Amino acid sequence: MIRPGRGAPAAALTLAFVLAAAPALAKETGYVFVSSENDNAVTVLDGRTWQVVKTIATGPRPRDMRLSPDRGTLYVVASKAGRVDVIDVARLELTHSIPVGEDPEMFDIGPDGKRMYVSNEEDARVSVIDIAGRKPVATIDVGEEPEGVKLSPDGRRLYVTSEVANMVHVIDTATHRILANVVVGNRPRRFAMTPDGGEVWVTNELGGAVTILDGAKNALKGTVEFKPKGFRADEITPVGIAMSRDGRTAYVTLGRANHVAIVEVASRKVTDYVLVGNRAWGATLNRDESLLFVANGLSDDVSVVDTRTRKVLRSVPVGRVPHTVVVDD
Numbered sequence: 001m002i003r004p005g006r007g008a009p010a011a012a013l014t015l016a017f018v019l020a021a022a023p024a025l026a027k028e029t030g031y032v033f034v035s036s037e038n039d040n041a042v043t044v045l046d047g048r049t050w051q052v053v054k055t056i057a058t059g060p061r062p063r064d065m066r067l068s069p070d071r072g073t074l075y076v077v078a079s080k081a082g083r084v085d086v087i088d089v090a091r092l093e094l095t096h097s098i099p100v101g102e103d104p105e106m107f108d109i110g111p112d113g114k115r116m117y118v119s120n121e122e123d124a125r126v127s128v129i130d131i132a133g134r135k136p137v138a139t140i141d142v143g144e145e146p147e148g149v150k151l152s153p154d155g156r157r158l159y160v161t162s163e164v165a166n167m168v169h170v171i172d173t174a175t176h177r178i179l180a181n182v183v184v185g186n187r188p189r190r191f192a193m194t195p196d197g198g199e200v201w202v203t204n205e206l207g208g209a210v211t212i213l214d215g216a217k218n219a220l221k222g223t224v225e226f227k228p229k230g231f232r233a234d235e236i237t238p239v240g241i242a243m244s245r246d247g248r249t250a251y252v253t254l255g256r257a258n259h260v261a262i263v264e265v266a267s268r269k270v271t272d273y274v275l276v277g278n279r280a281w282g283a284t285l286n287r288d289e290s291l292l293f294v295a296n297g298l299s300d301d302v303s304v305v306d307t308r309t310r311k312v313l314r315s316v317p318v319g320r321v322p323h324t325v326v327v328d329d
Contacts (some may be wrong), residue, residue, distance in 0.1 A: 014080075016170045021148055028328065029328045030218045031046070031048040031089070031092075032045040032047050032327050032328075033045075033065060033328075034302055034319065034325050035058070035063060035076055035122070035323060036323070037061050037063060037320070037322075037323050038319070038321040040058055040061065041055050041056055041057050042065070043318045043322075046214065047329060049318045050314065058094065059078025061080040061081050062077065062079075062323065063076075063105055064106040064107055065077070065299050065326045066107065067258075070112040071089065072090065073088065073217050074086075074087040075109070076116070077105060077111065079104055079121075080103075081097070082099060082100065083097040083098060084097065084098045084118065084129070096134070098131070098135070099134075099135065100116075100118045101120035101123050101136065104121070105119050106119050106149045107149050108149045109131075110150075112130065113131065114130065115160055117149050117151065119146040119160060121145050121147065124141065124142060124144050124145070124146060125146070126141070126142055126149065126171070127140060128236065138176050140178070142160050142325055143164060143167050144163070144165060145307075146162050146169075147163055148160065148161035148202070148203075149191075150190075150193060151173070152215065153196065154192070154197070155173060155217070156172070156174065157170055157215075158170075158172075159191055159200055160194075161189060161190070161191070163188075163189065163205075166185065166187065167182065167183055168181070168200070169181055170182065170218050182213060182220065184220070185202070186207035188204050188211070189205050189239045190241055191241065192242060194265065195245060198214070198216065199212055199213065199215060200212070201213075202238055203238040204238065205239050208237070209226065209229075210224045210238060210250070210252060222268055224263055224270065226252065226270050228257050228261070233298065235257050236254050237256050238252050238261070239253055239293075241286060243265070245289065247265055248264070248266065249307075251285070251307075252283070253282070255281065258275060258278055259275055259280065260276055261273055262310065272310050274310050274312065276296060276312060277294065277296025278296050279295055279298035279301075281294075281297045281322070281323065282294065284324070284327060285327075286327045286329050289307060290307055291305065291306065291307065291327075292307050293305075293325040294325075295318075297323070300317060300321065301315045301322070302315070302325055304316065
């Protein structure tokens with residue numbers, strides 16, 4: 001046995017003991033993170049008790065969020081500050097911010113974690129961000145009011161929606177050139193993709209539908225329309241979308257229709273509608289896909305849906321106007 005003063009300082013022994021006893025806090029914490037646009041904060045929930053662990057102040061109007069590939073960092077768009085805030089998941093602290101351009105809304109991160117692609121709504125541009133350097137390295141002009149941003153599985157193509165142009169821009173990430181402009185439905189918002197990138201699903205907020213693109217041909221391939229009972233067509237406003245890892249099931253939030261549509265991808269058929277909160281917006285699956293988390297922007301809560309029974313297990317109060325849910329499990 002090594003004693004203090006004989007081969008190891010007491011401080012070193014203490015540190016070694018602490019490190020040995022400490023859990024791997026930076027990964028699989030079980031935390032559920034929810035950005036709240038009107039609170040300028042991210043609410044951190046315990047994924048077992050659903051109690052608030054901490055509220056982390058951010059820049060004004062936090063929206064989209066993503067974990068880094070190693071899951072040690074949470075990136076949060078602060079739209080009115082023109083930046084992305086960087087949160088250390090282990091410490092639950094904001095460590096620094098990265099300037100990304102005017103009115104950022106959504107973003108995606110390259111497979112290697114080195115580049116971030118951010119839609120700048122007011123600038124009609126996409127900013128390409130060097131994450132380590134904490135600065136933009138390029139901008140790409142797109143249609144007015146870009147929102148949704150999605151990289152192909154290999155990171156070679158970037159898909160961006162333009163809400164005003166009713167268009168999806170397909171961009172080569174190596175050259176930053178637009179490869180195709182594909183007209184879709186009315187006011188396209190966000191994306192999901194089959195595992196091989198063969199199909200790109202786009203929600204159309206004012207079209208009440210999802211447009212499906214052929215990922216190889218950059219052409220229209222199909223449409224899924226939503227018609228939950230008891231709602232007018234103008235109340236059916238799909239925005240959020242999540243797809244299972246096997247590419248068999250898509251979950252689409254229907255905005256003011258207060259439901260999530262469950263779609264069989266192969267047949268394009270809606271198999272169920274699940275009643276959730278008011279203005280169902282963001283949609284996120286946990287890692288084993290047993291739970292779907294839905295951010296409800298007008299009821300200030302998150303619906304936790306059992307994907308097997310297709311029932312809401314609970315509604316968890318969070319901050320005002322929740323936008324995005326991220327699960328570190």
